[in-house]
Amino acid sequence: MNYDYDSWALLKDLLEAVVNDLDESLGQNELAMLQTLRSILLLKKSRKLLADFGIAVVALPALSETGKTPGVMAKSEIERFIAEIDTYIACENA
Numbered sequence: 467m468n469y470d471y472d473s474w475a476l477l478k479d480l481l482e483a484v485v486n487d488l489d490e491s492l493g494q495n496e497l498a499m500l501q502t503l504r505s506i507l508l509l510k511k512s513r514k515l516l517a518d519f520g521i522a523v524v525a526l527p528a529l530s531e532t533g534k535t536p537g538v539m540a541k542s543e544i545e546r547f548i549a550e551i552d553t554y555i556a557c558e559n560a
Contacts, residue, residue: 499534
């Protein structure tokens with residue numbers, strides 16, 4: 467399958483920026499939350515990438531489209547998602 471690695475690189479940069487932002491926010495307030503609009507954006511972009519890549523076994527289920535997501539949960543979920551996509555792509559290229 468022909469993957470659009472540029473789209474993954476851009477999404478990965480966005481996801482890593484959100485993780486860094488969450489790190490800073492959690493350092494100031496352990497109850498920090500990921501805002502709903504940010505979750506919606508990440509989910510929309512992630513779903514498109516997963517569809518483009520034909521990946522059905524990876525998702526971001528902890529992120530909420532209807533309310534704020536606890537920062538610790540969102541950070542962990544996003545980091546796991548990045549690792550899983552990187553691993554999937556590495557296996558496909560092996």
